[in-house]
Amino acid sequence: MTEINRKAILAGASGAIGSSLLQYLLNDNNYKEILVLVRRKLSIEHPKLTQLVVDFSRLSEYSAEINGNAVFCCLGTTKSQTPDEHEYRLIDYQYPLDIAWMAHTNGAESYHLVSAMGADKTSSFFYNRTKGEVESDLKAVPFKSIHIYRPSLLDSKRSQIRFGESVLNTLMHLINPLLIGKWKKYRSIKADAVAKVMLAQSLNHQKGIFIHPSDHIQALSEVL
Numbered sequence: 001m002t003e004i005n006r007k008a009i010l011a012g013a014s015g016a017i018g019s020s021l022l023q024y025l026l027n028d029n030n031y032k033e034i035l036v037l038v039r040r041k042l043s044i045e046h047p048k049l050t051q052l053v054v055d056f057s058r059l060s061e062y063s064a065e066i067n068g069n070a071v072f073c074c075l076g077t078t079k080s081q082t083p084d085e086h087e088y089r090l091i092d093y094q095y096p097l098d099i100a101w102m103a104h105t106n107g108a109e110s111y112h113l114v115s116a117m118g119a120d121k122t123s124s125f126f127y128n129r130t131k132g133e134v135e136s137d138l139k140a141v142p143f144k145s146i147h148i149y150r151p152s153l154l155d156s157k158r159s160q161i162r163f164g165e166s167v168l169n170t171l172m173h174l175i176n177p178l179l180i181g182k183w184k185k186y187r188s189i190k191a192d193a194v195a196k197v198m199l200a201q202s203l204n205h206q207k208g209i210f211i212h213p214s215d216h217i218q219a220l221s222e223v224l
Helices: 016-027 056-065 085-105 126-138 163-178 181-186 191-202 214-222
Strands: 006-011 031-038 049-053 070-073 110-114 145-150 208-213
Touching: 006 016, 006 085, 016 031, 016 070, 016 191, 031 056, 056 085, 070 085, 070 191, 085 110, 085 126, 110 126, 110 191, 126 145, 145 191, 145 214, 181 214, 191 208, 191 214, 208 214
Parallel strands: 006 031, 006 070, 031 049, 070 110, 110 145, 145 208
Antiparallel strands: none
């Protein structure tokens, strides 16, 4: 496919980063089709948008349809939403890897994973360890390029109000200017900024594995 006829695969299009990314992809002339993998159909309609309603626990049944140039995985959950660790691991670890292998088998060249600050497969914390493990195992999939994004606390408007997160974001707006030097990476970051950088990185021709910490994502977003 030529650059202007690219097809994107997006999982997690209803989340904070995923919904912003979907809008960027729909408005970008380099992509002719955006395939979203969803549990239930989104209310959005667009000539470039194809919605594939899937049962993520049976992804193999849809493997032939998971094809495109670039894969964007914004899947994720929280402990409060998914208290069961087995189910949590499916969403944050298994499904992203399943999608990666299927898309690669069907010819995808790049994979873009939203991970998190603190991802570490040796961590004693389940959340950080799970993020670290999916990052580590994703690197075994032989894509031409893999981009891993590690945002800090997301500053975004969610459809579901999370009181604790809302309070923390308000506090971070006050604290962010004080976080300088090596502490800069801990500043909260807008979901829109992460999405903008993901799109841009999908259009460069670098080969390899790239880790993008939160302050790096913020810096890149400011020049786009």
